Amino acid sequence: MGHKERKHALLSASGAHRWLVCTPSARLEASFPEEESDAAKEGTLAHELAEAKLRNYFFTADFGKRKLSAAISRFRKHELWQEEMMRYTDEYLDYVKSEAMAFPSEPSVIIEKQVDFGAYTPDGFGTADCILVSGGVLHVIDFKYGKGVAVSAEGNPQLGLYALGAYEAYKMLYPIETIRMSIVQPRLSDGISKWECSLKELLAWGEYVKERAALAFKGEGDFYPGEKQCRFCRAKAQCRARSDHNVKQAFEIGQLPPLITAKEAGERLLALEDVAKYQKDLQEWALSECLAGKEVPGWKAVEGRSSRAWTDMDKAFEVLQEHQVPRAVLFEEKPLTLAQVEKVVGKKEFAEIAGEYVAWSPGRPALVKESDKRQAITNKITAAEAFKEDSQL
Numbered sequence: 001m002g003h004k005e006r007k008h009a010l011l012s013a014s015g016a017h018r019w020l021v022c023t024p025s026a027r028l029e030a031s032f033p034e035e036e037s038d039a040a041k042e043g044t045l046a047h048e049l050a051e052a053k054l055r056n057y058f059f060t061a062d063f064g065k066r067k068l069s070a071a072i073s074r075f076r077k078h079e080l081w082q083e084e085m086m087r088y089t090d091e092y093l094d095y096v097k098s099e100a101m102a103f104p105s106e107p108s109v110i111i112e113k114q115v116d117f118g119a120y121t122p123d124g125f126g127t128a129d130c131i132l133v134s135g136g137v138l139h140v141i142d143f144k145y146g147k148g149v150a151v152s153a154e155g156n157p158q159l160g161l162y163a164l165g166a167y168e169a170y171k172m173l174y175p176i177e178t179i180r181m182s183i184v185q186p187r188l189s190d191g192i193s194k195w196e197c198s199l200k201e202l203l204a205w206g207e208y209v210k211e212r213a214a215l216a217f218k219g220e221g222d223f224y225p226g227e228k229q230c231r232f233c234r235a236k237a238q239c240r241a242r243s244d245h246n247v248k249q250a251f252e253i254g255q256l257p258p259l260i261t262a263k264e265a266g267e268r269l270l271a272l273e274d275v276a277k278y279q280k281d282l283q284e285w286a287l288s289e290c291l292a293g294k295e296v297p298g299w300k301a302v303e304g305r306s307s308r309a310w311t312d313m314d315k316a317f318e319v320l321q322e323h324q325v326p327r328a329v330l331f332e333e334k335p336l337t338l339a340q341v342e343k344v345v346g347k348k349e350f351a352e353i354a355g356e357y358v359a360w361s362p363g364r365p366a367l368v369k370e371s372d373k374r375q376a377i378t379n380k381i382t383a384a385e386a387f388k389e390d391s392q393l
């Protein structure tokens with residue numbers, strides 16, 4: 001099936017992180033049109049390229065070099081094509097190859113498999129990018145081309161549903177005991193996430209899914225606003241539950257003690273997390289309403305600050321130089337940033353050629369959630385450091 005034609009169930013696997021938590025969201029979202037952003041279209045193109053490379057590597061007899069080259073030529077004509085897609089999809093291919101080779105015996109490789117998890121969610125189905133099965137292990141691998149939000153494989157509900165569907169499809173053919181799930185997000189520097197659980201744990205989670213899915217399918221249960229689940233919800237601007245929640249977080253502070261404690265600060269930072277994003281979503285929606293000629297009391301759409309752009313930059317520069325403006329004044333030569341050079345050269349080659357000239361300096365301290373994988377830091381001197389300093393006096 002072409003990636004563009006991938007159908008979506010009401011309770012989609014990609015939306016499971018939302019409807020599992022906020023069960024009425026699926027029905028509410030269904031009343032909003034599904035719009036495909038440029039980023040989504042770009043992701044579709046990258047998926048098609050990734051699929052072609054996988055087919056070529058694992059099923060060369062059916063999908064040989066000529067077919068791969070023809071597919072790549074076709075993709076290159078796409079308006080959203082970027083040459084870097086070749087490199088990123090190679091990273092995905094390399095990962096799948098290395099995982100397949102790590103199996104004690106050659107696994108079955110299943111690419112772009114529509115899996116049916118209807119036993120857990122009504123009419124549930126989805127398409128898994130790649131499945132490897134062998135030696136009691138079922139490994140579901142998902143390719144993500146986005147670079148905005150890092151997605152973790154740990155307890156990931158989308159992959160969990162694919163794994164349930166894949167298990168249903170292959171349980172008669174393979175003895176499966178371990179479920180492995182990976183997300184490959186090659187545009188992020190730390191873009192590979194891998195997690196595993198036992199089949200027993202997956203099936204126990206499947207029972208929880210059944211209960212939540214039954215509510216979600218009927219549009220029942222409680223709305224549960226939160227930064228993660230609301231972020232890509234199609235109802236996010238107009239949803240009353242999210243609106244009430246954020247207004248409450250922002251304004252209903254209650255009785256104010258003179259100073260808040262660290263515990264309160266932590267709780268309030270969590271509670272206020274979605275407020276700014278919600279305000280932005282609401283502004284975007286209100287602007288679109290005003291532009292459509294509808295009334296949003298107290299607000300109106302106006303023309304923003306105008307900007308200037310060349311109509312013909314080459315001609316303008318030519319004329320300026322004819323009028324004695326030196327070329328050196330018009331052009332500046334500056335080196336690309338480290339990240340840009342790495343992008344142009346390629347991660348591996350860059351590390352090999354110029355890696356020794358790169359030094360890492362610690363980043364500015366940042367406040368993140370406790371769940372973040374990075375190690376916590378502090379300015380406090382440890383006893384060992386203090387002792388070392390004393391002994392050097």
Ligand code: SF4
Pocket residue numbers: 018022024025028223224225226229230233234235236237239240241242
């Ligand atoms: S915006 Fe948030 S609270 Fe409202 S339906 Fe969507 S996920 Fe639920």
